[in-house]
Amino acid sequence: MTNNMKNVFDSSNTYGMAKTFVLISLYALLIAIGMHKGVKIFLYIAGISGALLLTYEWFKMDRPSIPTFFIAPLLFLIYVLISPGTFLIDARLAGRFACALFAGVALQFFFSNATYKVLLSQCAALLTTLFLGVTYACIWAPEMFDDRLILSYRNPHQLAVAGAFSIFTLFTYLSIFSKKKQLLVYCLFVIIGTAIFMTVSRSTSLGLLCAFAAYILFYRSKHLIKIVVAAGLLGLIAFSILPATQQQRLIDPFTAPLNDRTIKQRVGIWYTALQGFDEAPILGHGLRAYSDYDSDYKEAHRAEMVDKNILIIDSRWAHPHSLYLGSLFGWGIVGTLLLIGAFIPAFRHSSGRIKTFLFLMTFFSLGYGLTELRIKSDDGAFILFFPLGLAYGSILFEHLSQKNKTTSEYPIQTKPCITKILTLLN
Known part of the structure; x- marks a missing residue:
């Protein structure tokens, strides 16, 4: 890109308008996640516009070098796009993952001061x-x-996961509030926590437990006993307000797991996923191939599964209901290692609140993912890859700011109305 092209782009104020558009689209995306309305369209708008603006910024800074570890998430996205187990079957998923990732990168790179507001x-x-x-x-x-x-949500899990995201956000940015406002935030914890508990989403509860247990062990181990006692008391109070049928739903997995129909269904789903992984352990089948594979396997091996007392549900399951088995079945050992590798540099090189947020969201996904898999959906892709994008955005900002002036320091002549919008949103 020549200097003349840069000057034309800047002088026409397109750059300022583009930044405003990206920021507004990010606000719209987060609001859509909170309401669970219109997630798909705003995820694609924010992700694609953010990626384009990042690309232009890279050219504008005369294509500076980028740390080699940034290739880690791109390798995973390319692998999912190609889907070597079943060529291109997961290309649509790769698009969702990429949009969630680049939306997070764009937010933290261009609007780091507004991240908490968004x-x-x-x-x-x-x-x-x-x-x-x-x-x-x-x-x-x-x-x-x-x-x-x-x-107004489609199912309890969507409400519960949206609530978990809110809790992690409030927890991460608690210190920015004054002491009086922190009291309000504590009240919001109770309100959102109660709503999550009333969804009786066992997967979400497991994810929250995993996230905060990991946080306590890594960051607050000295207060472990106090926290466990307080959490236990709150749990008992919340449990007591549930209807009897939902109390039983929480008790059954511990007292009579084999009598719980949901667990029985999961066992059958996990069984076919394991068989699929055994058939293609290196490259996988492609995650979107699971539905056909599950149906075909049950039809061909019905007698075998009956002999093993595995519950067979003659429904088409969209995924293996486990992040771990979903990754292994869909992308094999190679793809799973690439997925893990995408997170390692983000944890190693990010810092501050962004690292805390990534830590909580990742461990939540690890706990939630034991019995659920939502990354095939737009909001599920957002939950896993948007925090990862925030971490890479913060790393990229720090790296490039050492070589050039940061984006906010460029002397761009913006129109007054655009300047006002950016100021308000930031």
């Missing part, structure tokens, strides 16, 4: 949805509280 917009959207939903239920549909809490 993330908190998801909390605001979730709380607004909760307030409106609970108010409606209390007045016109009290029967909504007799079963698992869903409100």
Whole structure:
């Protein structure tokens, strides 16, 4: 890209307008995540526009060198795109992952001062949805509280995962609030935590437990006993307000796991996923190939599965209901190692609140992923890869700021209206 092209781009104010567009699209994405409405369109808009702006910025800075470890997440995305086990079958998933990743990179690289505001917009959207939903239920549909809490979400898991994201955001940025506002944040913890508990999403509860247990062990081990006691008391109080049927739903996995129908279903799903991994351990089949593989395997090996007392459900399952088995079945050992490798540099080189947020979200996914797999969905891809993008965005910003002036320091002549919008959003 020549200097003349750069000057034309900047003087026409396109650059300032592009930044404004990307920032607004990021706000829209986080609000969509909080409300679980319109996630797909805003994920693609934010991811693609963010990637284009990052590419232009790289050319504008005369193509500076980038740390070689940045190739780690790109290698995984390319592998998923190609899907060597079943050529190009997961190309659509690669697009979702890439959009979530580059949306996070763009947010932290261009708008690091506004990151917490953008993330908190998801909390605001979730709380607004909760307030409106609970108010409606209390007045016109009290029967909504007799079963698992869903409100306007499609299923309890989506509400629970959105709540977990909000809790991690508030926890990560708690110190930026004044002491008076921190009291309000503690109240929000209780409200969101109660909503999550009322969804009776066991996978989400396991993810939260895994995330905070890891955080305590790594960062707050001295206060382990106090935290465990406090968490136990809160858990008992929350458990007591659940309907009897939902209390039993939480008890069964510990007292009678073989009598729990959901666990029985999972065993059958995991069995076929393991057989698929055994057939293609190196390259995998492609994650989107699981539905056909599961149906075909059950049909061909029904008698064998019956002899092993494995519950067979004649439904088409979209995925293996486990992040671990999903990765191994879909992308084999090679793809799974690339996925792990994409996170290692982010943990090693990020710092501060971004590293804390990545830590919490990653360990949440590790716990949640034991029995669920949501990365095939737009919001699921966001949950895993957006925090990773934030970490890489912070690393990239620090690296390039040592070689050139950062983006915010470029003397671009922006129109007053664009300047006002950027100032307000930042």
